[in-house]
Amino acid sequence: xxxxxxxxxxxxxxxxxxxxxxxxxxxxxxxxxxxxxxxxxxxxxxxxxxxxxxxxxxxxxxxxxxxxxxxxxxxxxxxxxxxxxxxxxxxxxxxxxxxxxxxxxxxxxxxxxxxxxxxxxxxxxxxxxxxxxxxxxxxxxxxxxxxxxxxxxxxxxxxxxxxxxxxxxxxxxxxxxxxxxxxxxxxxxxxxxxxxxxxxxxxxxxxxxxxxxxxxxxxxxxxxxxxxxxxxxxxxxxxxxxxxxxxxxxxxxxxxxxxxxxxxxxxxxxxxxxxxxxxxxxxxxxxxxxxxx
Numbered sequence: 001x002x003x004x005x006x007x008x009x010x011x012x013x014x015x016x017x018x019x020x021x022x023x024x025x026x027x028x029x030x031x032x033x034x035x036x037x038x039x040x041x042x043x044x045x046x047x048x049x050x051x052x053x054x055x056x057x058x059x060x061x062x063x064x065x066x067x068x069x070x071x072x073x074x075x076x077x078x079x080x081x082x083x084x085x086x087x088x089x090x091x092x093x094x095x096x097x098x099x100x101x102x103x104x105x106x107x108x109x110x111x112x113x114x115x116x117x118x119x120x121x122x123x124x125x126x127x128x129x130x131x132x133x134x135x136x137x138x139x140x141x142x143x144x145x146x147x148x149x150x151x152x153x154x155x156x157x158x159x160x161x162x163x164x165x166x167x168x169x170x171x172x173x174x175x176x177x178x179x180x181x182x183x184x185x186x187x188x189x190x191x192x193x194x195x196x197x198x199x200x201x202x203x204x205x206x207x208x209x210x211x212x213x214x215x216x217x218x219x220x221x222x223x224x225x226x227x228x229x230x231x232x233x234x235x236x237x238x239x240x241x242x243x244x245x246x247x248x249x250x251x252x253x254x255x256x257x258x259x260x261x262x263x264x265x266x267x268x269x270x271x272x273x274x275x276x277x278x279x280x281x282x283x284x285x286x287x288x289x290x291x292x293x
Contacts (some may be wrong), residue, residue, distance in 0.1 A: 056125045059133040062266075063107070066142070069258055070094060075157050076252070094154040103141035107132060110205060117209040127219065127274060128208045134226075135201035139193040148190035162259040163237075164248040189233045197225055216278035223271030223278075230264045 054061070071091050094100065110132040119125050134140075141152065147166065150156040160167040168180040200222045207215035237247045250256050 052122055056122050057129055058126070059129045060107075063133050063137050066137075066258075067100075069254075070155050070158060073158060073252075073255060075154070076161070089154045089157050091154065094152070097153050099141060099145050099152045103136050103145075106136040106140075110136065114205075114209055118211065119208065123277070124208060128205055130270065130274075131201045131205040131208070131219075131222075135198050135205060139197045139201065143190050144194045144198065148187060148194065158255070158259075161250045161252065161255055163250075185232065185236050189229055192225070192229060192232075197222070197229065200225065216281050220275045220278040223275040226267050226271040230267050234260065234264050 048056075071094065075089065111129075114125075114128055114132070119128060142155065146152040146155040147159045150159075163186060165183045165186055168182045200218065204215060204219050204222055206212075207218055237249055241247050249260050
């Protein structure tokens with residue numbers, strides 16, 4: 001066979017061609033490199049089903065239902081409390097209320113903050129939305145600003161219908177008057193919500209967003225506050241009814257179901273479920289066998 005010329009006299013392209021004919025042992029380390037494999041296709045992005053969306057954001061849907069109810073429900077006379085039409089408590093006044101705007105803005109800001117957080121699982125996200133709506137709407141906008149301080153147009157009158165003891169210390173369309181001890185139980189629960197429930201709901205929401213290891217412990221304590229609060233709010237009327245006395249609850253069945261019927265079920269059942277979940281996860285304090293839920 002013809003002798004190949006010395007390597008130093010060959011051009012680089014010719015050297016590459018000759019290297020292909022050499023035995024494997026004589027090839028350079030670069031030529032023995034593995035062939036490039038095609039990149040693995042990225043896994044398809046998991047889309048949320050309508051069931052997942054409803055499961056995560058049902059507290060927001062419940063909040064929207066409350067706002068629609070305030071707009072549609074009539075303001076009528078209830079157990080001696082005269083609720084006459086007033087521009088201060090019209091639908092337009094409610095929709096333009098700074099209180100409603102504040103609650104919606106706080107809730108929207110919390111959802112925007114939550115969007116960029118690494119939260120695993122639909123149940124974790126649902127718990128965040130639950131605590132956020134409690135901090136911005138249920139305990140804050142409804143019970144505190146409407147039931148206790150009577151600042152929200154129209155909704156403050158619905159609270160008079162919801163429990164007639166709200167109106168014993170108010171006259172002239174629910175304007176401030178001398179305080180009456182008949183509403184002591186209601187106000188005690190409202191102050192507990194304002195000073196304990198609302199701050200703890202914000203804390204639980206924040207701890208979920210930052211995945212703090214003790215978030216389940218705080219949530220379990222908060223669930224106890226909610227559960228006992230339902231007893232304090234609805235218990236006196238139940239005892240009065242069981243002993244044959246007239247209750248201060250509304251005769252309007254729609255308002256009764258919205259404010260008395262379903263609310264204690266939700267605010268008892270969900271805190272119990274989240275507390276059981278916290279126990280199964282070991283309380284979030286780093287001890288005990290945790291289960292993935």
